[in-house]
Amino acid sequence: MSFNLLFLGDVVGKAGREAVANHLPDLLARYPIHFVVCNGENAAHGFGINEGICEQLFDWGVDVITLGNHAFDQRETLVYIERYPNLLRPATFPAGTPGRGAGLFRAKTGENVLVINAMGRLFMDAMEDPFAVIDRELDACPMGEVADFAMVDFHGEATSEKQAIGAHLDGRATLVVGTHTHVPTADHRVMPGGTAFQTDAGMCGDYDSIIGMDKVEPVQRFLSKVPQGRFSPAEGEPTLSGIAVQADPKTGLAQACAPVRLGGQLEPAIPPFWNV
Amino acid sequence: MSFNLLFLGDVVGKAGREAVANHLPDLLARYPIHFVVCNGENAAHGFGINEGICEQLFDWGVDVITLGNHAFDQRETLVYIERYPNLLRPATFPAGTPGRGAGLFRAKTGENVLVINAMGRLFMDAMEDPFAVIDRELDACPMGEVADFAMVDFHGEATSEKQAIGAHLDGRATLVVGTHTHVPTADHRVMPGGTAFQTDAGMCGDYDSIIGMDKVEPVQRFLSKVPQGRFSPAEGEPTLSGIAVQADPKTGLAQACAPVRLGGQLEPAIPPFWNV
Amino acid sequence: MSFNLLFLGDVVGKAGREAVANHLPDLLARYPIHFVVCNGENAAHGFGINEGICEQLFDWGVDVITLGNHAFDQRETLVYIERYPNLLRPATFPAGTPGRGAGLFRAKTGENVLVINAMGRLFMDAMEDPFAVIDRELDACPMGEVADFAMVDFHGEATSEKQAIGAHLDGRATLVVGTHTHVPTADHRVMPGGTAFQTDAGMCGDYDSIIGMDKVEPVQRFLSKVPQGRFSPAEGEPTLSGIAVQADPKTGLAQACAPVRLGGQLEPAIPPFWNV
Amino acid sequence: MSFNLLFLGDVVGKAGREAVANHLPDLLARYPIHFVVCNGENAAHGFGINEGICEQLFDWGVDVITLGNHAFDQRETLVYIERYPNLLRPATFPAGTPGRGAGLFRAKTGENVLVINAMGRLFMDAMEDPFAVIDRELDACPMGEVADFAMVDFHGEATSEKQAIGAHLDGRATLVVGTHTHVPTADHRVMPGGTAFQTDAGMCGDYDSIIGMDKVEPVQRFLSKVPQGRFSPAEGEPTLSGIAVQADPKTGLAQACAPVRLGGQLEPAIPPFWNV
Numbered sequence A, B, C, D: 001m002s003f004n005l006l007f008l009g010d011v012v013g014k015a016g017r018e019a020v021a022n023h024l025p026d027l028l029a030r031y032p033i034h035f036v037v038c039n040g041e042n043a044a045h046g047f048g049i050n051e052g053i054c055e056q057l058f059d060w061g062v063d064v065i066t067l068g069n070h071a072f073d074q075r076e077t078l079v080y081i082e083r084y085p086n087l088l089r090p091a092t093f094p095a096g097t098p099g100r101g102a103g104l105f106r107a108k109t110g111e112n113v114l115v116i117n118a119m120g121r122l123f124m125d126a127m128e129d130p131f132a133v134i135d136r137e138l139d140a141c142p143m144g145e146v147a148d149f150a151m152v153d154f155h156g157e158a159t160s161e162k163q164a165i166g167a168h169l170d171g172r173a174t175l176v177v178g179t180h181t182h183v184p185t186a187d188h189r190v191m192p193g194g195t196a197f198q199t200d201a202g203m204c205g206d207y208d209s210i211i212g213m214d215k216v217e218p219v220q221r222f223l224s225k226v227p228q229g230r231f232s233p234a235e236g237e238p239t240l241s242g243i244a245v246q247a248d249p250k251t252g253l254a255q256a257c258a259p260v261r262l263g264g265q266l267e268p269a270i271p272p273f274w275n276v
């Protein structure tokens, strides 16, 4: 029997949390989903995440939370992250950063899933080399030996760097999926080596927005080049966005992948392979 | 009767040209498509476009070609662009640049279509303010008065800037579509004001690649930080990628929009509203 | 008799204001200085400028204040700038921005001095094309016709862009001087066409710092990639830094230029041509 | 007796090589200079360095050559660098890059000098964390224990990052000097902990140029945004630019530092402490 992974993109503010609350428990009840990872870097009013929201996401069925450049926007995260082994921050942060960037987690059905979170460097504040960092994590816990499956959340801006990470890891992970741009890409596919890939998983949030934020201030800033107010999340109709992978337990590789989009502004999508 | 616009994303090298050659004439024969715009900035081996390729694209059924940051990679384009009114370069180039950045074109069925090409400034070499430039072009030729329909190809890197342009123009254009990242986004939608929007149309080319380029050199450059060779387009199975809009001739606004994806690596998509 | 211009670099916080207060009145009493321009973009605790500080700078002998990317960090500046014709913000802000980016000012000795403030685009948030904007201002008020002298404060990050502006304007202005990097460059010279140039005038402030800011937080941010606190100006020994130009009243061109550095950490410098 | 170090900034093309040839042998004959480091990343027509030029620089009296982002523009450097222990490339290149980024060298007078070459990440293509890399090199070979003196060539764009490296290393090195902007800064000083510092050493080359390059093409590119030709070094009057440090052999720390500028466009400077 195949193993079904689900990855959900950046949860942005209240609409993003509602998207997860509205849909994830229902999906888990209805379909054979074995492991859920969710990027939570914008869950707390768009900037970082707090302990209460972590608890909520876990309650709704998330197994592991990943983060990104907004990892520590809520400064309390520097402290409580040490108590939450299932909360990862990018492994590319400098040595000594609180928390961990990768972990081996046990699914309820017993499989070991390696999850790695890393950040890109193109058009972003430079951290450690994600190619080297991810290689090191995969070498320490190779898929097919220590881990049954491996998922990489690569948080990056440039499509070239994200696709290069995908190509570089093809055959060594179940899924390499991008986050950070808050827009799902329609290029999900199983690469030649057997790794599922999508340049960006999109966000969970209100898409009648500018990357999840209320449209007024971003537009006026582009026009005037002078801030008038703060950025705050758009709070209209919530959409869930992510990617599902059907994986082969013998190899850890992907057999199929498909987008998951529910509610709100985007074209709805449910993986055909969930309907057994 | 509705007016059907088709926009095709960045044509990358030989695979991109084959994608257009293989599919566009057939689509035009089979479906009621009234006007076709195609971004050609990477058509000549990945870098710019030459006169022969322009002629080919027009022969295959493209009405207007748009460009981007690679507009003048083939230096001959600085000369022949003056002879091709249907070849646009970004309107955000400095005053005095050969060619034009917008034009009013007559569809075979008689409607006047305004096409505007502009470039973003986030994470790109800065040119003129695209918000001001596009406003000026739309003011000079307002949809519903001089133009029956208006299409904007916004060539940009950052999803925030692309969505801000969309929000800013909502209600004043038929379609605002992004190009340049070479990955189609799954966020096509008709915005509240009636303008169809997609953050990026994706590329026409080989998706088993890094943004259309053969994977070897980009990956090795990320790894070693030292160039070993040139970038050249991947030449595997070609995929066509774009967006179709069904527009209301009375207002110029969008009634529906949908992705067009044919051949190759991506999930195929044909607009449901094409099948009358 | 020659006309002596003095330009002072970015005033950073209290130490920067003290540098001006300590030295400028004395310099004006002692030497034949006819016109003083000062960049004030960091005068209010490092971020922007307020009305009271403008008044102080004028009291100490500044004729015109220029700004930069921090122009409107103090939001009140959007309002009071309209009442202060001698307070300029970069001319490269979008149309509609409060205040002006250039002005013709009358020295106490009767000469008309054109002052232009503009911002670069390399490694900075993109605004209007500074080459085109400065050309337009100089064309509207050419040196030798309407203006007796012309000074350009070019606020930019990249040395290449700053030197390109210098080369482009050589022969059309008395002085082109860079600001923004907060470090004086030792390349002051009169270019072949007769325009004085310095890539950066440096800052007025405490140089035992990181670009004028207390060293602790900037260093820890580079190390940890996580903010621990705010940036605040270093408040040690103040240094004044700027450039003086001796100009020919017949042509407006520079006869000589030399650095002015007083107090604090840097090697002291007084223009030899001031001692008549 | 004090130990005198000399550091020369980026050698740009023929004018840069002439600056060294014209002045360095003479300086070494005339003054008590004990060790010379020179950044050679632009020595070969502006782009990289070749074996012949390395030999020339060593012949003229350079003890160690450092590089920067242009390290491997001449691809042969990837090969011959392994045969030249006195040729360093930035230590921040990824593991596996040919050559070394630091070395302990013996001066003719017997002292051991640690030289470290590293690159910044702000506004540059991101490599390894220079703070961590330099710390590691200094820890492996601490000044006052293994090394008698330590020099750091920090090749970076942003003044903030360069000054932060300086502040971070204060007390642990003889000299921290910036390179890459091709403009000497006038902020040379001995920091409170005893390390000499200068944000940028400037270039050896023709200053009637744009960062060493002929002015025509850079200016026209800023104006038109379309390349018309290649960048090539300006070949006018050569200027030597660098920094001299007088160091205490007991501690390795700096007693004094001063700019060295000879020939060409800049104000000449010879360290007062050289004239015993």
Ligand SMILES: [Fe+2]
Pocket: A010, A041, A042, A068, A180, A181, A182
């Ligand atoms: Fe995010």
Ligand SMILES: [Fe+2]
Pocket: A041, A068, A069, A070, A155, A179, A180, A181
């Ligand atoms: Fe992010």
Ligand SMILES: [Fe+2]
Pocket: B010, B041, B042, B068, B180, B181, B182
């Ligand atoms: Fe493209």
Ligand SMILES: [Fe+2]
Pocket: B041, B068, B069, B070, B155, B179, B180
């Ligand atoms: Fe492009």
Ligand SMILES: [Fe+2]
Pocket: C010, C041, C042, C068, C180, C181, C182
């Ligand atoms: Fe400043």
Ligand SMILES: [Fe+2]
Pocket: C041, C068, C069, C070, C155, C179, C180, C181
């Ligand atoms: Fe600034």
Ligand SMILES: [Fe+2]
Pocket: D010, D041, D042, D068, D180, D181, D182
């Ligand atoms: Fe250089």
Ligand SMILES: [Fe+2]
Pocket: D041, D068, D069, D070, D155, D179, D180
């Ligand atoms: Fe460099």
